[in-house]
Amino acid sequence: MKNILVAVDFSRLSDRAMDYALxxxxxxxxxxxxxxxxxxxxxxTPSAASMYGGIESLPYLDGVRRELTHRLEE
Structure with a gap:
């Protein structure tokens, strides 16, 4: 097996899945x-959707990228 794809949402369950995959x-x-x-x-809801829409999502995605990079480098 060359590649393992793990879906993460930073929940406790996805943390366990990431640990298992690593x-x-x-x-x-x-x-x-x-x-x-x-x-x-x-x-x-419109307020929840706005949290992930448009240019406002870029800082959020940067944070996700940093967190995943940190987890994968451990």
């Missing part, structure tokens, strides 16, 4: 690819 990757010399996912329920 452990598996070390054992089999695989690459972990982390994909940040957002629940469609977050778009249920």
């Amino acid at each position: 452990s598996f990757a070390r054992r089999y010399d695989s690459t972990v690819i982390a994909a940040h996912v957002i629940s469609p329920a977050l778009y249920a």
Whole structure:
């Protein structure tokens, strides 16, 4: 197995999935690819949707990128 794709949303359960994927990757010399996912329920209200829309999402995505990079480098 060369690549392992892990969906993360920074929940406790996705943290466990990431830990498992990293452990598996070390054992089999695989690459972990982390994909940040957002629940469609977050778009249920206009105020929630605005949190992820337009230019305002860039700082949020930068934070996600930093967090995932940190987790993958551990």
